[in-house]
Amino acid sequence: MSLEHGTNHWGTNPNDPIQTAVAAIETAIGDLLAMDPIYWRTSQKKHLLTQLEKLRAQQDALMLRVLAVSGDIAEETGDKDASAWIRAELLLDKGTARAQIKLATAVSKQDLVAAGLAAGEISQDKARVITKTLDNIAANPTATSEDLILAEKLLVDYATRLTAKELQIVGRRILREIDPARFEDAEAKALLAEEERARQKTALRVWDNHDGTIGFNGILPISIGMRFKTQVEAWAQPRKQRLVDKGVSLPPWERLMGQGFTRLIETIDPDALPRHGGDATVVNVVIFLEELRKELGTATLGFDETNGHTITAAEARTMACNATIIPWVLGSDGQVLDAGRSSRFFQPIQRKALRLQQKCCQAEGCDMPPEWCDAHHLTAWALGGRTDLKDGVLLCPHHHRLAHAPGYVHERLPDGTIRFTRRP
Structure with missing residues (x-):
């Protein structure tokens, strides 16, 4: 029977059972949206959320069922599948649309998966996991058609009790569950292949x-x-x-x-890093002398502005305390005035000594433990400070940045703690 019989001048058919059913759904959802859930009982909210999740699965089942037979839509648009129409009319990315059509085709071949979706017992995400797992089993030369049938039954059953991610984990060993003796070695080989694919995908x-x-x-x-x-x-x-x-x-x-x-x-140990570009793995910071003297100066992270990045002089001074950098100080005409000094880091024995002396971050009122602190030069190393215990103080990352921030000044109090004050 043609569903187009009795089409009115608006292009719709009042007696179309599909349109009638969709209209009923829209009306019911509209009625619910007109209510304010803030006034609902907890039991009502829980019941509705449970039912909506079930309805979502059933909606997906219906959409996939239609997409599985959408070849006539593709013929109408002249595309190889309905994805072009979906992109134009539903404004979904073509890749997303094709993934949906692929899933629809896969689900149409698996009766138990399709029934689970239609009953609202398994979600679309779980259906995707199951169909992908079954495709892998079908490609396994060791597996039989009976194994495939039993795997689908087990996975659909698991899907009613597990999340999609948990189901994916179970799917990797489902054949071993079916026949441990026959599939134990196959699972190990599959795992090795998966690890190799992971290495190839590393990016x-x-x-x-x-x-x-x-x-x-x-x-x-x-x-x-x-x-x-x-x-x-x-x-x-x-x-x-x-x-x-x-x-x-x-x-x-x-x-x-x-x-x-x-x-x-x-905090990566620079001594553990490989050599890079023929030298130790370091970051170069280039700064002009007049910029170094400014509170709001700038520096170049890298050898030149073309291939580097501009940072503040404060950030450069922070890096000089605990990062692998070489500062290059240039005069106004570009000549090198200072190419850094070799003893720019507090040595491990010095850090241990600082930790014995200073039990936490030395900023006034801060109790961040020493293992999470940086060793800071009270006289900035980039400005000539020496890397020795008298000039060293432990500061947490937050206060370490304040120590180099131009908006703050700091002083050492008689008890050894550091007081920070916002600059007027």
């Missing part, structure tokens, strides 16, 4: 945002990635705990992790 992109920040993203093998995550968290967690202990509201965890990563980079 890092770094770019200049031209707003004072550097952006980066990358992919690491799981063994390295977890070490990276753990090390960054090791630097971020003490800051979080200190703020909690002081009753200070916490910044976003992402910011704390960013600060932790910063500290990880700042």
Whole structure:
């Protein structure tokens, strides 16, 4: 029976069962949106959230079912699939649309997955995990068609009790669960192949945002990635705990992790780094003498402005305390006046001595433990300060930056602590 029979002059058919059902859904959602959930009972909120999640899965099931037979839409648009129409009409990226169509095709071949979606028992994310796992099993020469059927049944059952990420972990060993004797070696080989693929995927992109920040993203093998995550968290967690202990509201965890990563980079032992460009791995900072003398001077991070980046003189002085840098001080006509001094870092034995003398950050009122502090030159090393115990003081990263910030002055009190005062 044609659904277009009885189309009115608006191009719709009042008797179209599809349109009638969609209109009922829209009306029901409209009724719910007209209510204010702030007045709802807790039990009502919990029940609605549960039902909405189930309805979301059923909506996805319906969309995937339609996409699986959307070849006529592709014919109409002249494209190889319906993604061009989806991009134009629904304003979804073509890649996203094609991923949906691919999933729709995969789900249409798996009756149990399709039934789980239609019943609202498994989500689209879980369906994607299951179909991808089943594709991998189908490509496994050791697996049989019976294994594939049993794997689908087990995965759909697991999907009702696990999150998508947990389901993905289970999927990697589902064949071993089916037949341990037959698939144990196959699983080990698959794991080795996965690790090799991870090494091949390893990548890092770094770019200049031209707003004072550097952006980066990358992919690491799981063994390295977890070490990276753990090390960054090791630097971020003490800051979080200190703020909690002081009753200070916490910044976003992402910011704390960013600060932790910063500290990880700042504290890398330069002696452990490889040689780079024929020399030790260092950063060069070029600054003119008149800029060095200014409170708001600037310097170049790198050898020249064309290939380097402009930073403040205060930041350069901060780096000179605890980063691997060589400062080059130039005269007005560009001649080199100072090419740095070799003893620019506090040696490990000196840091141990400072830790014995100074039990925490020496800023007045700060109790950051010494292991999280920098060794700071009271007379800035970049301005001629000496790297010795008399001129050394432990400061937490926050107060270390204040020590070099032009907006603050600091003085050493009789008890040895450092008092910071905002410059008038």
